[in-house]
Amino acid sequence: MTIASDLPQVLVIDDEMGPRESLRMLLKPNYQVYTADNVEAGLHILREKKPDAVISDIRMPGTSGIDGLRKIREIDPHVAVIMLTGFGALETAKEALRLGANDYISKPFDAREMREVIGRNVERTRIQRTGINAAAEIKELNNRLLKELAQKERLASLGQASAEFVHDLGNPLTIVWGYVQLLAKKLEQSEKENGTTNETSAKELNIIEQNVRLCRELLTMWQSYGSVEASPHKPISVTQVVREVVKGVGPMAVQSGVELHCDICDDPCTLLGDSVQIMRAIQNVIINALQASAEKKGSVVVSCTCKDFYVDVRVEDTGYGIAPAQLAKIFDPYFTTKQGKSGTGLGLYITKKVVEDHNGSIKVESTPQIGTTFTIRLPLLNN
Ligand SMILES: Nc1ncnc2c1ncn2[C@@H]1O[C@H](COP(=O)(O)OP(=O)(O)OP(=O)(O)O)[C@@H](O)[C@H]1O
Ligand SMILES: [Mg+2]
Structure with missing residues (x-):
């Protein structure tokens, strides 16, 4: 069964009730028919209903059919317009075609011919409109592809530049x-000689050493990127990684006046992965949290909770939060609100990539001015 709203729509404009109503009766079984007894009323329906074809009488009191045709074209350049002309009024019909009508029928009309002409013209409008929609869709698709391409080009040139950068950075490191x-x-020697121990210095040196090692590993990873297959995943303890990251960023928290707390479960939370990469993923999120909380002198809580099959690493801050409109963009490469403050906008992009490479997920909840919570969920080994 055809529902009335699925039917093609036809608008009939004629001041004479006879032809108007007989057209309505003729077309009703196959079309949704609207009628108007003057041009202005017809234009109103045209704007509102966007019909698939308009049948308009040429000779009408007030605005004539020809003037009406001009106005129809201004409103909708693509709707098919069929003019009803007086018998033998060939010149007027020609004029109408010249002005943009698609067809004409002489009065009194033949029912079969009328059905044929309307069928043909409704089809014409539909093809035109789908063509326009398709063109608009293609244009949108093109724009999206161009944007993606530009982004990929930036990443590719960054890759090129970073290969040189990584090489140069290796030496001073x-x-x-x-x-x-x-x-x-x-330090060890002087402690031995003096018989003293300076725990603070030893601890600080240890942190420097660990982080320089991390930098070297990162560099090695970058150097091998593309030429060698990714390093094979090994069993690693997520809690240990989190502890190391927290220790590493401790001085940064102190410097920015942010309280850094952690709540790490006793279980080692073992998974198969790359510890350097996981470290880097978690570090990016914690550094963001510290940066966001620095101005308010807020706090950051890092927790690591082990469940049966997965581990959740949560980083909760009381910083400036993320505006809802920006939430969808924060994982995009180069999205940053820290322009001029050394932000490249690659941190969360890398984090998400690493987490997904480990079959995990990352979730964010944020309230502007209140704070933000990131949760990284990673599947554990043996599941
Ligand atoms: N904890 C957070 N609180 C508020 N905003 C955040 C937080 N984490 C991320 N953001 C927002 O997401 C953006 C993108 O973060 P991302 O780590 O990818 O880049 P960045 O920190 O700006 O620069 P980069 O990490 O490359 O130095 C940030 O600029 C910031 O606007
Ligand atoms: Mg960042």
């Missing part, structure tokens, strides 16, 4: 690494 070890040895 090796020197720092050497000196840190030398200092550690000297």
